[in-house]
Amino acid sequence: MAPPGAAAWRSLARSLSGSLVLPSDRGYATARELFDPRFDVARPAAIAYCASPVDVQRTVDFARVHGIRPIPRCGGHSYGGYSTGSGLVIDVTRMSTVKVTPAQKGSPATANVGAGTRLVDLYGALSRAGVLVPGGSCPTVGISGLALGGGIGVLARKYGLTCDATRAVKIVTADGRLLTCDGAAEPNLYWASRGGGGGNFGVVTSFTFAAHPVPELTLFTVDWPWAAARDVLGGWIQWQREAPDELWSNCQLLSAGSSGLLVRSSGVLVGSTGTLSSLVSRLVSTVGSPPSSKFVGGPDPYLDVMLVEAGCESKSVAECHLPSQNPAGVLQRSAYAATSAYVSKPLPSAGLAAAAGAVEELHAEQPGLGGGLAFDAYGGVINRVPAEATAFVHRDTICAIQATLTWGSVPSGSAFVAGRGWLSTTAKALAPYTNGGAYQNYIDPELVDWQRAYYGSNLKRLSSVKRAYDPDNVFHFPQSIPLHA
Numbered sequence: 001m002a003p004p005g006a007a008a009w010r011s012l013a014r015s016l017s018g019s020l021v022l023p024s025d026r027g028y029a030t031a032r033e034l035f036d037p038r039f040d041v042a043r044p045a046a047i048a049y050c051a052s053p054v055d056v057q058r059t060v061d062f063a064r065v066h067g068i069r070p071i072p073r074c075g076g077h078s079y080g081g082y083s084t085g086s087g088l089v090i091d092v093t094r095m096s097t098v099k100v101t102p103a104q105k106g107s108p109a110t111a112n113v114g115a116g117t118r119l120v121d122l123y124g125a126l127s128r129a130g131v132l133v134p135g136g137s138c139p140t141v142g143i144s145g146l147a148l149g150g151g152i153g154v155l156a157r158k159y160g161l162t163c164d165a166t167r168a169v170k171i172v173t174a175d176g177r178l179l180t181c182d183g184a185a186e187p188n189l190y191w192a193s194r195g196g197g198g199g200n201f202g203v204v205t206s207f208t209f210a211a212h213p214v215p216e217l218t219l220f221t222v223d224w225p226w227a228a229a230r231d232v233l234g235g236w237i238q239w240q241r242e243a244p245d246e247l248w249s250n251c252q253l254l255s256a257g258s259s260g261l262l263v264r265s266s267g268v269l270v271g272s273t274g275t276l277s278s279l280v281s282r283l284v285s286t287v288g289s290p291p292s293s294k295f296v297g298g299p300d301p302y303l304d305v306m307l308v309e310a311g312c313e314s315k316s317v318a319e320c321h322l323p324s325q326n327p328a329g330v331l332q333r334s335a336y337a338a339t340s341a342y343v344s345k346p347l348p349s350a351g352l353a354a355a356a357g358a359v360e361e362l363h364a365e366q367p368g369l370g371g372g373l374a375f376d377a378y379g380g381v382i383n384r385v386p387a388e389a390t391a392f393v394h395r396d397t398i399c400a401i402q403a404t405l406t407w408g409s410v411p412s413g414s415a416f417v418a419g420r421g422w423l424s425t426t427a428k429a430l431a432p433y434t435n436g437g438a439y440q441n442y443i444d445p446e447l448v449d450w451q452r453a454y455y456g457s458n459l460k461r462l463s464s465v466k467r468a469y470d471p472d473n474v475f476h477f478p479q480s481i482p483l484h485a
């Protein structure tokens with residue numbers, strides 16, 4: 001197949017209501033950026049900013065006809081850099097409208113969300129309408145990557161994962177068709193679009209989510225001296241398993257550069273400060289060590305809670321962006337790496353020691369680097385969805401573990417190797433206490449048995465959906481759903 005010449009690119013550009021950025025264009029350097037500057041080395045053939053489903057259809061057709069790999073991109077947070085490459089990037093961020101349909105007799109409220117909406121913009125729009133959709137924390141993460149791969153956040157134990165709230169998706173498949181998948185229509189593609197992961201079956205142009213009235217929301221944070229780290233983690237696991245669905249929390253063991261080692265639990269309650277205070281007191285007594293600080297606050301408006309969780313406390317929605325996304329944006333891109341695992345049984349004391357020991361080792365050996373372990377609560381309604389009901393298989397877990405490292409700017413080769421070394425040593429040290437699964441949205445290019453880890457018993461059905469909707473494997477990347485499993 002001949003690569004497209006200048007005339008073909010011009011004709012594609014003219015056919016779009018959005019815009020096309022080619023390597024020769026002034027905006028190319030910014031247009032090709034993902035969130036992690038490590039991936040700035042990628043040089044896409046072009047970036048198509050699609051402003052409508054028709055734009056997406058035309059771009060997918062163009063890529064297919066010219067034998068160029070179409071690469072869907074939304075928030076650009078793929079840990080593996082899988083939303084860039086040498087192909088044709090199909091950027092959906094110009095499709096970012098949010099339309100809420102209020103509850104009517106017999107039918108709950110829904111939110112129709114453009115596939116390019118970033119989380120902070122979603123929360124801003126939903127809060128104006130007085131409803132919520134369960135999402136994630138990072139404000140610039142895109143709804144597409146989040147919802148297609150799962151979506152865990154501070155409201156998940158009460159309202160489920162983002163993919164559990166998905167009622168319909170519109171998706172352009174490899175043959176250029178625009179399909180609506182809602183269970184009645186295209187049930188298998190609808191199933192796969194709830195946890196099967198982004199970039200596998202086509203380009204989603206919009207989602208419809210179930211939306212809930214905003215309830216009373218309260219927040220807590222408790223810190224302990226590092227010496228209590230093992231007790232805190234063990235106590236937190238026990239406490240959060242017994243907690244009501246209304247409570248979501250995490251436990252973080254962090255090496256925080258010059259701030260030293262930090263052990264913290266924080267979270268959000270759908271409920272009053274009185275209820276939260278007694279739950280937090282129970283956490284402190286379960287841990288059995290006095291905290292160094294304790295905060296219980298609220299009730300706070302939904303948007304404020306989501307901004308706090310996004311690390312954007314006291315910033316506006318506009319400020320809570322990268323400058324390339326919003327002129328008022330004050331956030332910075334950052335280089336990072338991570339790996340994940342799931343825990344289905346409480347950690348024995350050797351597991352608690354392995355977790356704390358890994359973070360101590362990080363602090364001793366790479367003291368300038370921010371990183372550590374975050375244990376994020378699962379359970380609640382997440383675990384009441386059968387594993388085969390959606391493509392998201394991880395339904396029997398107490399919590400996820402995410403081991404993360406943040407460099408900020410692009411690390412040197414040796415610093416990156418040392419950091420990855422810590423991630424893999426830590427994964428091995430914790431393996432005896434985890435269930436073999438990993439979160440597909442924390443996609444890890446170095447995970448060996450990734451097909452089983454991300455998809456478990458749902459892998460075979462995902463492959464059959466792949467064969468049905470993308471038999472030529474047009475949408476592919478190193479960890480895409482295989483045609484045969």
Ligand SMILES: Cc1cc2nc3c(=O)[nH]c(=O)nc-3n(C[C@H](O)[C@H](O)[C@H](O)COP(=O)(O)OP(=O)(O)OC[C@H]3O[C@@H](n4cnc5c(N)ncnc54)[C@H](O)[C@@H]3O)c2cc1C
Pocket residue numbers: 035071072073074075076077078079082083092115135136137138140141142143144145146148149150151152153197198199200202203204205441442
């Ligand atoms: C700082 C940070 C915080 C995070 N916090 C959370 C969290 O709280 N909860 C959580 O669950 N996850 C979290 N994540 C993980 C996040 O959910 C995934 O990285 C997700 O894939 C990012 O989606 P994106 O649209 O931003 O990324 P992208 O890189 O744009 O896309 C991710 C994948 O989806 C594909 N894709 C993008 N758009 C589309 C589309 N329209 N149609 C089909 N495929 C598409 C891409 O090709 C790529 O393979 C976090 C990640 C980071 C970096």
